Amino acid sequence: MAEAATRDSSLPTLALAHPTEKEKTAQFKQNGAAWRGALSLELYLRREEILASQNLTKDGGLTYWVLIDTAANDRLVLSGCETYRKKALVARNGKVEETITHGIGSVFCPPQLRRRGYTARMMQELGEALRTWQTEGKECLFSVLFSDIGKKFYAAHGWEPFNSSHISVPAKTSRIIDTKDLPTAQPLYEGDLGELCKIDEAMLRKSLEARPADSNTAVALIPNVDTIRWHHAREDYVGKELHGKAPKVKGAIVGSEKGKRVWCYWTRMWYNNDPKESKGNTLHVLRLVIEDEGLSSWKGSGGNHINGSGKSHQQNGDGRSSYHESAIVSLLLMAQREAQEWNMAEIGTWNPTSVMVSAAQRLDPNTAVVNRDEESIASLKWHPPHKGLVAESIDWVGNEKYGWC
Numbered sequence: 183m184a185e186a187a188t189r190d191s192s193l194p195t196l197a198l199a200h201p202t203e204k205e206k207t208a209q210f211k212q213n214g215a216a217w218r219g220a221l222s223l224e225l226y227l228r229r230e231e232i233l234a235s236q237n238l239t240k241d242g243g244l245t246y247w248v249l250i251d252t253a254a255n256d257r258l259v260l261s262g263c264e265t266y267r268k269k270a271l272v273a274r275n276g277k278v279e280e281t282i283t284h285g286i287g288s289v290f291c292p293p294q295l296r297r298r299g300y301t302a303r304m305m306q307e308l309g310e311a312l313r314t315w316q317t318e319g320k321e322c323l324f325s326v327l328f329s330d331i332g333k334k335f336y337a338a339h340g341w342e343p344f345n346s347s348h349i350s351v352p353a354k355t356s357r358i359i360d361t362k363d364l365p366t367a368q369p370l371y372e373g374d375l376g377e378l379c380k381i382d383e384a385m386l387r388k389s390l391e392a393r394p395a396d397s398n399t400a401v402a403l404i405p406n407v408d409t410i411r412w413h414h415a416r417e418d419y420v421g422k423e424l425h426g427k428a429p430k431v432k433g434a435i436v437g438s439e440k441g442k443r444v445w446c447y448w449t450r451m452w453y454n455n456d457p458k459e460s461k462g463n464t465l466h467v468l469r470l471v472i473e474d475e476g477l478s479s480w481k482g483s484g485g486n487h488i489n490g491s492g493k494s495h496q497q498n499g500d501g502r503s504s505y506h507e508s509a510i511v512s513l514l515l516m517a518q519r520e521a522q523e524w525n526m527a528e529i530g531t532w533n534p535t536s537v538m539v540s541a542a543q544r545l546d547p548n549t550a551v552v553n554r555d556e557e558s559i560a561s562l563k564w565h566p567p568h569k570g571l572v573a574e575s576i577d578w579v580g581n582e583k584y585g586w587c
């Protein structure tokens with residue numbers, strides 16, 4: 183340890199490596215103290231194992247990284263993190279290409295080694311490594327992370343903060359909603375998700391293809407079923423361990439006519455360390471899809487988040503907007519029922535569109551958009567050389583909770 187205390191973070195011999203099983207477990211044991219929530223350490227370790235064996239993460243989908251000193255006799259983990267390989271779309275110069283991106287998570291430095299620049303060095307090395315990691319000869323154009331330590335640290339290494347706003351609706355609202363004028367919402371189960379995700383992906387692609395050639399470069403993580411299921415694997419595991427069963431209702435849908443439906447998927451996250459308490463527990467809307475908006479313009483499918491690319495929800499001239507609002511009210515009412523059943527205090531939606539905000543305000547007039555400064559700051563690094571800030575020249579489409587890792 184004495185050697186570690188004096189090891190300079192700028193030493194040329196410091197390098198990225200992949201941890202051994204023993205090192206990985208040691209990292210988990212240390213970060214579990216902060217991140218296990220209401221789970222015991224043993225259950226937290228098991229959860230991480232399960233999350234590492236999903237379609238999204240198995241067979242190389244999840245990579246563990248550590249910073250070590252390659253010249254030292256005692257191999258010591260100076261800092262560590264994980265990266266998730268994800269599918270993404272990039273639209274630029276009138277063309278849309280499918281690519282892979284990496285989502286960085288679980289950045290963690292052992293407490294006794296902090297504030298010596300090791301994590302900064304790791305991020306610098308990682309930014310370089312990810313450009314070609316698992317790209318099969320292509321270039322990885324960008325990577326993302328969700329900072330819980332504000333906007334500055336990661337920005338210094340190229341991961342610039344993007345729109346990171348949300349709204350919260352309490353699980354219980356005192357307002358009585360007259361449901362007779364609302365369209366009916368049906369629950370979505372696991373088996374429903376695959377087809378809906380495919381439709382969503384196709385719409386997202388189309389909407390990006392429809393962008394004028396001179397628009398900003400746009401990027402989107404693909405909201406595919408593997409991504410959604412990874413979130414659900416977590417809620418299933420924690421649900422079973424804390425409440426004896428896994429939640430079945432994974433989202434809700436309004437309408438049955440193809441092309442005119444509105445749906446969302448959600449996931450429950452238990453943040454409270456006491457499983458009996460609901461404070462802080464949040465049912466997160468992972469992705470909201472408005473089918474006819476996604477089909478009608480590139481502004482749909484998540485491009486029209488308020489405070490996002492500066493575009494707000496637009497009426498499309500046929501009164502669909504107020505229908506969309508009512509449809510979302512119905513989705514939120516079902517979300518509220520689920521939230522109450524599963525000991526959640528609130529429903530959260532990241533980077534909501536204005537129609538989502540007005541729907542939420544019908545349930546709770548106090549709903550206001552919160553711009554986060556500290557936690558879950560959606561951050562993106564554009565890997566090719568560029569001038570100036572990319573947050574001003576790149577639109578992150580579909581910057582919703584489903585992208586979190």
Ligand SMILES: CC(C)(COP(=O)(O)OP(=O)(O)OC[C@H]1O[C@@H](n2cnc3c(N)ncnc32)[C@H](O)[C@@H]1OP(=O)(O)O)[C@@H](O)C(=O)NCCC(=O)NCCS
Nearest residue numbers: 289290291296297298299300301302328329330331332335
């Ligand atoms: C955050 C963390 C990874 C930083 O590791 P580190 O090796 O100490 O970081 P470095 O020495 O390279 O850089 C230190 C800088 O990080 C930033 N930083 C560290 N913790 C921070 C925090 N909680 N909030 C804001 N900035 C923070 C500061 O800019 C700090 O510089 P300073 O010492 O001059 O204030 C480490 O503190 C940790 O593991 N924390 C617990 C887990 C966690 O929060 N991970 C981040 C998830 S996004």
